[in-house]
Amino acid sequence: MWRVAGSGDRRSRNVDGVEEQTTTSRRGETYAGRSREERANERRERIVASAVHLFGTRDYDDVTVADICAGAKVSKRYFYEHFDDRADLLLRVNREQNEWLLRGVGRAVPERPASLEELFGAALHTLVEMLASHPESARVIYVNAPRMETRRRGVLREDAQFVAAVLERAVGKPDDPVGYQRTLLALVSGLSEVIIDWISHDMAGDPGELADHLTRIAVALTSTIRPALP
Numbered sequence: 001m002w003r004v005a006g007s008g009d010r011r012s013r014n015v016d017g018v019e020e021q022t023t024t025s026r027r028g029e030t031y032a033g034r035s036r037e038e039r040a041n042e043r044r045e046r047i048v049a050s051a052v053h054l055f056g057t058r059d060y061d062d063v064t065v066a067d068i069c070a071g072a073k074v075s076k077r078y079f080y081e082h083f084d085d086r087a088d089l090l091l092r093v094n095r096e097q098n099e100w101l102l103r104g105v106g107r108a109v110p111e112r113p114a115s116l117e118e119l120f121g122a123a124l125h126t127l128v129e130m131l132a133s134h135p136e137s138a139r140v141i142y143v144n145a146p147r148m149e150t151r152r153r154g155v156l157r158e159d160a161q162f163v164a165a166v167l168e169r170a171v172g173k174p175d176d177p178v179g180y181q182r183t184l185l186a187l188v189s190g191l192s193e194v195i196i197d198w199i200s201h202d203m204a205g206d207p208g209e210l211a212d213h214l215t216r217i218a219v220a221l222t223s224t225i226r227p228a229l230p
Contacts, residue, residue, distance in 0.1 A: 044082045046072035051093050056136025060090065060144050090144060091151055097137045098155055102162050104130050109166045119170045120218040124191075125211040131195070132207045142196045156192065160184040172227040180225055187221045 029036055050071030054063045065086050069079050083089040108126035113119035131138040163184050174180035191214055198210055 040081070043072070043074050043078050046074060047079060047082060047089070048093055048096070051089050052097065052136050052140055055090060055093065055144050056139040090140075094140055094144070094151060094155075097141050098158070100137070101127065101130060101141060102159070106162070106166070109169070111169065113170045116170055116219045116222055117215065119166065120215045120222075121211075123166065124214045124218065125208065128195075128207045128211040128214070131199070132203055135199075135203060138195075138199050138203075142192065142199055156185060156188050159188040159192075163188060167222065167225075171222075171225055175226045183221055183225060187218060190217065190221075 034042075047068060050068050051063075054067055054071060063086070065076060065079055068086070068089070069076050072079075079089075083092065105123050105127050108122045110118060110122055113122070131141075160181065164180070167184075194210075194214060194217070198205070
């Protein structure tokens with residue numbers, strides 16, 4: 001169906017609900033009350049939402065750029081304005097979803113936890129609740145990520161740094177920084193494997209019980225950390 005956008009504009013056609021390029025008055029600066037930047041951001045959000053759904057419900061190799069564009073209702077032209085290819089999209093989506101998860105966990109951590117149990121209990125119960133409420137995001141973060149080995153290792157180090165920052169609230173700075181970093185890397189790696197196993201089994205079982213188990217693991221590993229002397 002042809003549609004006239006406005007005076008001096010070229011016609012645009014929307015095929016099967018897929019958004020195609022449209023030029024508007026004033027060199028495309030505004031259309032339907034939205035700026036070019038606003039429209040581009042909205043298209044990117046739709047692409048990301050489509051990718052989270054598809055990567056979160058299907059194997060990476062079964063998802064094509066065409067599938068993602070169809071879900072987002074945009075043409076491939078707009079896809080390549082934001083992403084280099086499917087692998088680039090997965091990389092960015094994985095990073096953004098992990099940042100979303102860490103923000104939520106960070107907000108749940110008490111400012112001055114009285115113990116490691118309080119600190120990790122709040123953090124890990126929130127983490128499991130967020131993943132259980134957003135299973136597609138959970139798969140994007142934990143299940144599809146292993147195909148990107150370099151990215152996966154980077155995420156583990158980022159997560160270890162995050163844990164280090166919140167852990168200082170309870171135990172202060174460690175007396176053995178190297179051992180401390182290795183302990184935290186082992187911690188986030190181990191917790192991630194338990195979470196991957198849970199997700200791979202369709203999140204079966206009580207999420208609260210899983211969070212309790214993760215908390216006990218975290219406390220057991222970090223209780224050996226001794227604070228530096230003042």
